[in-house]
Amino acid sequence: MTDQDQGADGERLTTREAAERLGVKPETVYAYVSRGQLGSRRDPGGRGSTFDAEEVDALVRRGRRQAAGGDGTPVIRTGITLIETDRYYFRGVDATELARRYRYEEIADWLWTGTLERGIRFTAPSEPLAAARRAVEALPAHSGSTDRLRVAAIAAAAADPLRFDLGPSAVTGVGRALVPTLVDALPAVGTARRGESRLAARLWSRLTARDPDETSLGALDMALSLLIDHDLAASTLAVRVAASARAHPYAVVSAGLGALDGPLHGAASGLAHRMLTEVLERGSAAPVVADHLRAGRRVPGLGHRLYPVRDPRAEALFDALAEIPDARPALAAAREVETTAGRQTDLHANVDLALATLSVSAGMAAEAGETVFAIARTAGWIAHALEEYEERPLRMRPSGRYTGPRPPRPAP
Template structure:
């Protein structure tokens, strides 16, 4: 029997890889009547119907074996997630968040050197250009739009942006992170001169005066969100870095992937859910009502559970504990805990860092997109840490090959 040109054909080796078995096992499947072997069009060897192979794979419960170096786990020395803990260069991220400020931890993550009192500052011209770019956006702009515009403006004003030597990348990143913060308009009292990054970010997120406990919680949130292994935005950033994209372009790649409801944008729906639960509490069990409404709509409950943790999200545990001391945040923290209890009424679950961010933003009078801003500002330093690793690797190494599933050539020109 010859191959049908309309059907995707697999060689014996390809069929074995897709089934996750040895080539000898493929022929055993043939002898048992589980697969049909076809004579190749060249008269040598055998081919197999890809759909038939995939059907056997589903029936047998086997998973396709990954092939090629591009499918191997990326080796990194930045973050380890293990036993429901998150570690930066082997140090517990929660312990770092309780002891050091965001700028200190970010600089340490890049350089291995912890410098107390580290501050990230940006040239006045760069900040002015970023603010002008943000102000020029239409009224329908989102927080992500502002971050994109500020990054592009900062990049356009940096003629040395393609210098990828580590010291220059460090300086570029410090200025970019500061620019992302200061490009946002003030809505509260201006921060004092020399304030840490969290102190400069606070009055751009809420009109409420900053308390010491509130600043500690915001600074800790920045540290806890600095990196999280190979999240999709980090992978996007590393792919850009493997092509030797400069740090601004790496950040734009990360921001593009971050702006999704299953990643950085998950904090906004969690914020709205916590706020709605508080509003409903006056008339009944607000938490159960909002959870039930989302389940009836067939939607996931934002801020609950996590792919990488089986117990608690350690970042959320740390942030919730800090929020207990923040003036005015108690009701939001209580609503968040009741949401977790309602969502876990029939199955074990836990609140993740998006829910903790929602408790922070609702409890401190911030807008719904505040959590995404905190997430993006924090994670920019993590993307830079991964870019620095990638710049030291062979260029273009993250270039996988696609597994073609279309009609086999040659085909007539349509």
């Protein structure tokens, strides 16, 4: 490297030197440039491009050469969920088939341990549950379900002095305890069946005052099972970051709940619920869909960027709801929304619309789908935490590319 290459703005590397430092081929260096991951400058002597050595070293530290996708999006290795064209799989097994054959607790525990235990039941420990209930009861009456779940998770953590044990068996134990604690800490709006231990039955009594039949409980259990995981959604990425910093499992779930609390993720089914309610009140989907389009809004519950045609979760849940007589009006309304909107766009029903169909037909509140989503996804978050705890700590530490004014500058 000549003195000219060591300018006032720091050491400059040739393409070959940058490639050697990154451990990649020279053409990959230019791929990093095209993705915006690395800056380049044309060498005044006409010898090609040069690269800032500090920026190259930062790229090395971030480990982007092992974790960059084709479009520059970070990629995290995971053996939990595979999403392919109109299908998705838990550890290589069709997730919709699992949901049809097994209950939520059975699938969740299998996802954590690799062993399927038929009839397993999750039970909330008395002390963490009592702490969670006290915390939830102290919230304002207008608090939403996600508010209650976040508070319940934090309170349960405070009551567990062993929460910092990140061994696989300890984390799995937290999962078996935390999921039912979140459910049982929610205020009841109905009466649970005496002696009923199934998680879906206990959750039902937190969502609606109607008495369920077995088919309805089966549909709710299927919804929970279908929503356990869906690769690296926003909330799951937040969970992986927290687990990378070795946050305990309760804190990991709290991170997921925080990311879930928004209209673009967990709350999406609530928008679809309100739309379906309006369709049933007005007797037709056409004016409701027209109102959304006229206002420049997307029609809720339609389309998913990971499924070019149909969301398999929606189709599986619709199949289950078709067996419930009380669900048929809401199901017909959902299908009419899909058909009406389909005249202008090639979007199909997603799981949010199916969740809304369940919540409307069972007399649940609009936010019930968000509650189902959060409880279900807790199992997936625990699975991702178990995976991340086996990785190098703090690997989820990207480096920012500073775009502000260069120092030194006078103090304000």
